[in-house]
Amino acid sequence: MEIWIIAGICAFLIFIAGIVILFFPARRKIGAILTSAGTLLMIGSIIGIIVSFSHYQQVQNDVFNYSSKGTSQTTPEESKTYQVNYEDSADNIKKKISTITVEKKETYSTLESKSVEGSITIALEITNNASKTLETYPNQGQLEANKVDLNGGDAVLSNFDTTEIKPGETAKGKIVFPVDKLDKVSDITWVSYSFLSYLKDSSTPITTETGKIELK
Structure with a gap:
């Protein structure tokens, strides 16, 4: 628009x-x-x-x-939140993931304009310790998991809306990745997440790659 x-x-x-x-x-x-x-x-x-x-x-x-379909809450078997301790401060940019939630629950994916079987949600926090404004795009990141390869979070379901972080500021939110096929929550045992950021007036990308984060 x-x-x-x-x-x-x-x-x-x-x-x-x-x-x-x-x-x-x-x-x-x-x-x-x-x-x-x-x-x-x-x-x-x-x-x-x-x-x-x-x-x-x-x-x-x-x-x-x-x-709005149904009013019953998800049971523990349908949703599980894992406490993780991922932190990376490379390039004076602190990236922290505190929780990862896997849900076996009907979710409407605006990316595919259809209902899918579940979702993976990443709670992300970014602190800009550099001297320039950071332009960051976690919603456009790549998520890999067991038999799952997703390009980009759902812009409507996610709430990480900040794309510019000034020096000394922190932005936080959640990125939701709808999963087309998910038999049960326990099928997802690891997650790998990556996204790009740029310092203002720089064309050199700052790549965040978590590697495999084990979900226990």
């Missing part, structure tokens, strides 16, 4: 520029072209915003409908 909003602003500026140029007789043809182009772009942007908003609303409704 943000792209369509930006396109709409650009279209409006083109339209205004065309209107102004129309006041100059020698350039009226250019003004007419810019005005027409700006008008068409604004119409297209409005349509794009409406369609994007409708899609977002539909995804939200689907998630709500699936989460």
Whole structure:
């Protein structure tokens, strides 16, 4: 939706520029072209915003409908939270994982637009001890586990919304990875997680790779 909003602003500026140029007789043809182009772009942007908003609303409704099915709570056999002690302070960036939760529970995946059998949730904390702002993308990370290889967490189910962390600040949240096939929670005995970060104005990635984290 943000792209369509930006396109709409650009279209409006083109339209205004065309209107102004129309006041100059020698350039009226250019003004007419810019005005027409700006008008068409604004119409297209409005349509794009409406369609994007409708899609977002539909995804939200689907998630709500699936989460509303049934009122019974998960039993201990269906959900297990493992206390882990992963910590890495390389590149002056402290990454800490405190818990990993495996659930055998019907979950609506907005990535695949369907219901899946379970999920793996990582509780992540990042502290920026560097001198520059950190741009980080844990939601776009790669998760591997027993017979599981997932690229990217679910943006709607996850709540790690911060992508920029200023020096001295800490960001924390949870990244949820829907799992298509999961017979039982105990099938997942290890997890490996990786994601990329960048220091401001640097094109060199800072790669976080946890390696295998045993779930006990």
